[in-house]
Amino acid sequence: MIKIGIVGGTGYTGVELLRLLAQHPQAEIVAITSRGDAGTMVADMYPSLRGRVGLRFEDPAKANLAGCDVVFFATPNGIAMQQAPALLDAGVRVIDLAADFRIKDIAEWEKWYGMTHACPAWVERAVYGLPEINREQIRSARLIANPGCYPTAVQLGFMPLIKAGLVDINSLIADVKSGVSGAGRKAETHILFSEASDNFKAYGVAGHRHLPEVRQGLAGMAGAAVGLTFVPHLTPMIRGIHATLYAKIRSEADFQMLFEQAYAGEYFVDVLPPKSHPETRSVRSSNTCRIAVHRPQGGDTLVVLSVIDNLVKGAAGQAVQNMNLMFGLEETTGLCQLPLLP
């Protein structure tokens, strides 16, 4: 059994980690921390876990995280960079679900996140935890930067095209839509039910923190800087990301076959048949990414549709997938539950 600690378990990625790990045959959650809710039974905050998770939230200062094999940080940005180094030095492996270790360019990170980075050295050593790209490095990683939700959907959607060099990398467009749980469980007015339901809007068009993360990932595939317009939207559903991606064709190919071959061996990426339109609910609660590729009217613009559950493949599920790789388990262990539909 893998001894697991979770730092900051009261948010949606935290409770989703609990849901997945409580059903994982090799996982033993030994500590879960929360500064504000220390002492509270986890199952009192999340009645869905009653009878299955018997832990209490612990004060982070008192929890025996150093005795864990791996610690997940499900904290706001800026926490893991403070606390992870000590654990890493003690030999604990760390998976950060926030953004602290995702951007290799420290100055870029500091610009977008508005903080001075506390441990640039660990950024360099961190492995970006998108297994479909970095599987081998993840296996031996000590520190994983778990990808953002939008970046997961967008990178998996663009990857085959960019790696094959078939599209113009200077004019990529990602029009992305997220369910409201992507904004977390913070008490903020704009994500109240009465504000966010029966409504649709774009946000952060001037610049969203996932833009540099996606750009870095796509540049890595292309071997060159990319031009990307990234427009996020809030859509009135709880879970789900739908990325609609646009790319200009530079060289002809059988794009359907390209995608099918690129993901032929990937358990968690499902390329749909031609003319398909993946629905977010077809991956709800599962670690799967479903992708369809279109060439409308036979023109020169490709449209790729990519859907994930933002809390699973976009956060907690991918983190467990990374853990499985790091500990030599079958990559799919604990992650084979079928999507919930309807």
Place this chain on the structure above:
Amino acid sequence: MIKIGIVGGTGYTGVELLRLLAQHPQAEIVAITSRGDAGTMVADMYPSLRGRVGLRFEDPAKANLAGCDVVFFATPNGIAMQQAPALLDAGVRVIDLAADFRIKDIAEWEKWYGMTHACPAWVERAVYGLPEINREQIRSARLIANPGCYPTAVQLGFMPLIKAGLVDINSLIADVKSGVSGAGRKAETHILFSEASDNFKAYGVAGHRHLPEVRQGLAGMAGAAVGLTFVPHLTPMIRGIHATLYAKIRSEADFQMLFEQAYAGEYFVDVLPPKSHPETRSVRSSNTCRIAVHRPQGGDTLVVLSVIDNLVKGAAGQAVQNMNLMFGLEETTGLCQLPLLP
């Protein structure tokens, strides 16, 4: 492995059976039928099952249902009573998720369902599949009448009070609210998104088919006829039933303790602490019923709150629970997945 057939698998209870059985360690689905969609891959209709369910819908006339150990009917009312007898005679066990075998009084059934019953003899032999009431009979049953969704929530909520004889059984009230999936996957105007969302209404106040089913169940507990007012409502959510139950106290007792003791050994019934309000999402996708009992203002009226997922404990999950009992498996096999929250 238990060889399983599903008749009428294209509706919501059908796909939910598939979701549960595809993950059940002792289940082997060998046939699934649909008159209208014969030949279609199940996963083409339900992309959530891609890669996990490789079956095609078969014409009911051609499917080898007689070779199954058990056949589930996820059909409209009136189908199972036509087709089940032949299977039963062939030694196949049958679990009917519709209402054909639920009401023992044939005249009553015919009045509410507007059909002549095709096999009254099997109604008599059928066992009502609410394990928390009928567990022993279910183990040896050949034909299970799987309870309705409302009746499950209402009977589990009233049972401890009625069995203990503590409330007036002549003035029971069940004010029940259902998510829209309870109306099935029929293309009907009133359950369109634009009709049912951002809206709330009662329906069937003059008389709903679940009323005689609940009355029969409660009368069985009481050993006498009961007076019940039953008012169903449609609420804009996909899954979930919330029953708000009212009963006049006739004899004093520690009602919280009564409920806790009544369900102490039940894995799928969770009595919440005093002052709790169960949310439907706390049981979403799970086979659990959560119950709270209140006595507002210390008055003479008890209020019991009972929630289930209508497609799981209210339909497919309970059917699998019954199957487990019938085949000597651990009752919880394949049914331990944690609720999906948020």
Place this chain on the structure above:
Amino acid sequence: MIKIGIVGGTGYTGVELLRLLAQHPQAEIVAITSRGDAGTMVADMYPSLRGRVGLRFEDPAKANLAGCDVVFFATPNGIAMQQAPALLDAGVRVIDLAADFRIKDIAEWEKWYGMTHACPAWVERAVYGLPEINREQIRSARLIANPGCYPTAVQLGFMPLIKAGLVDINSLIADVKSGVSGAGRKAETHILFSEASDNFKAYGVAGHRHLPEVRQGLAGMAGAAVGLTFVPHLTPMIRGIHATLYAKIRSEADFQMLFEQAYAGEYFVDVLPPKSHPETRSVRSSNTCRIAVHRPQGGDTLVVLSVIDNLVKGAAGQAVQNMNLMFGLEETTGLCQLPLLP
């Protein structure tokens, strides 16, 4: 033109007052205050009002409220009782949309609201602003206690029965369901989209602040204390209240005709034909209450269904209706807009 001030205009009842008054032919909004948002253009906070409402939120201390003909308090409970007396003494009429002046029994109010009342004398002089009950008193009132949303729906639903003395007033039950906007625009976790959507729950079963208000109103109709069980629920829609009311028949009558006659002259109360089920959306955005009366199975329990838009007939619309009466206008002025459906 009636010169109008609004205190606390940033919440949902505030913006709804603005929507209605900006379209009212006799209304001139001269001041709107907000402590936290003083200086902000109203239309910057509520873009729906762009081009139509040119006001800025003002600091309450600086706004010329004393120069108004009437001031609406759309504030949290406990504010109006502090600020209204000075305005009233200056000859300004006041309509309080909060609860400060609703309960005549000061001790009862203080128990439920957890505060010492600041001006009991004005409670005595306040008129409860439910025009269908108190129309004549409202015309000459200086201070209106605008009813709560649940109390409006429940009182209008029970009134004909209780006034006629036809039901047992000791065992009344009100099972009430509210859209989420009823909880206001406060940034609180439980009303986040990801918490409140696709979910249904009861709350406040032990005791809700609208219980004493409803009890007082029903007692006034009955001429005696009433026994009432009051169970509120949160339902995933923005606007709307659906009250399902239960009463035991004591004397026979033509209950349909009773309701039709009781509300024959009321523009804002619509009694539906027999066997109807009013939907909340049928009154969305309008000041109408729709009511249906049922006697299921011909038994001894009546079921009354009553729906309103909680922000209109349950708050801002009723306040404008009261203003119209107070200033000698046609009662329906500015309130005839048709419901928005779908």
Place this chain on the structure above:
Amino acid sequence: MIKIGIVGGTGYTGVELLRLLAQHPQAEIVAITSRGDAGTMVADMYPSLRGRVGLRFEDPAKANLAGCDVVFFATPNGIAMQQAPALLDAGVRVIDLAADFRIKDIAEWEKWYGMTHACPAWVERAVYGLPEINREQIRSARLIANPGCYPTAVQLGFMPLIKAGLVDINSLIADVKSGVSGAGRKAETHILFSEASDNFKAYGVAGHRHLPEVRQGLAGMAGAAVGLTFVPHLTPMIRGIHATLYAKIRSEADFQMLFEQAYAGEYFVDVLPPKSHPETRSVRSSNTCRIAVHRPQGGDTLVVLSVIDNLVKGAAGQAVQNMNLMFGLEETTGLCQLPLLP
């Protein structure tokens, strides 16, 4: 008073016409037809209209449409082209809310709509009813082709850029999102509540009928054919369209000022301040289009956000706006109601 007939009043554009016209000071609805529901009171089908619309649906064959000043067709595609010519010949003006007269190229229309056109001559004489483009022609038109919902949002969003010749018209992208009411009130499975809620998907990526309509409109502005990728999505809300438009800059300009000046005199088009994100709810129930223009990261791609209520500015409201122009009324008559928020 303008005497008005409505053909096909049972769908969402029909009931929305009724809502608007019943409140229009110059409108007198004299006939409303429905083949399937002839004889039914309008208010029995739409209780929101009780007390305000006293008409019955009439058989189209019997209704006195020829006695009307104007007839609205709120019918499925292919009906108006059959029935409008006789009315037009009788001197009745016609506003078709369907697509029969929108596309000038008959062959193109027949390809997309799969029918032979019944009256090409009237297509030539029809005026495309987008007042912000065609106001003068509309005033004298006898037959109006009322624009589609997507085309309205997309054309208003692109118009200033294309008319000014500032963007590359060969690589335009319209990523558009619609509420479910855009699919109409047909009983179809994919728009059931349980299918469409808590879900997001693209559809019709290979080709949607609004594509040729938008292309025709944009080509008219550009004076040349345009290259457009058009991707529609279904989003779980009742009303609203959000168009996210992408265009490559060819010539520099102050784009904010360009938009503000282009729409300076337009009552129903509201250009938001820089950095704004219009929400669909900010126009819910109103005839307004709100637009914001962005240039992310100062790059060479402009992003225009354009929102409308698909049933108002995208259908019935625009139809009434056209009627006002045709009959010499103030263009805003009956269309000034404020949006419903929340």
